[in-house]
Amino acid sequence: xxxxxxxxxxxxxxxxxxxxxxxxxxxxxxxxxxxxxxxxxxxxxxxxxxxxxxxxxxxxxxxxxxxxxxxxxxxxxxxxxxxxxxxxxxxxxxxxxxxxxxxxxx
Numbered sequence: 001x002x003x004x005x006x007x008x009x010x011x012x013x014x015x016x017x018x019x020x021x022x023x024x025x026x027x028x029x030x031x032x033x034x035x036x037x038x039x040x041x042x043x044x045x046x047x048x049x050x051x052x053x054x055x056x057x058x059x060x061x062x063x064x065x066x067x068x069x070x071x072x073x074x075x076x077x078x079x080x081x082x083x084x085x086x087x088x089x090x091x092x093x094x095x096x097x098x099x100x101x102x103x104x105x106x
Contacts (some may be wrong), residue, residue, distance in 0.1 A: 019077060019098040026103055032076035033101075037061070038069050045079065045096040052092045070094055 021029050032038055040059055044050060056066040073079035081094045
């Protein structure tokens, strides 16, 4: 797999990132994944890192709503975010950190 660059973010090839979920986290991850908006966000972020305003624009939603949805994904350890300087303040850049979720029922 090659390195790609899109809108200033360098995306590196990675191995499969797996999140194993135990009984304590099942509800949190399930709630995060049941939202159609959150699933769309994950799909977008699988392709490239993106800031909240670009995600909001891509989905036709407000930045406040997308920011709230991102928080749910972060709490479930599906997305990570970092802050960088932007043209008009600080930008919150988001990345998917999981390719696969395994649920352990034991």
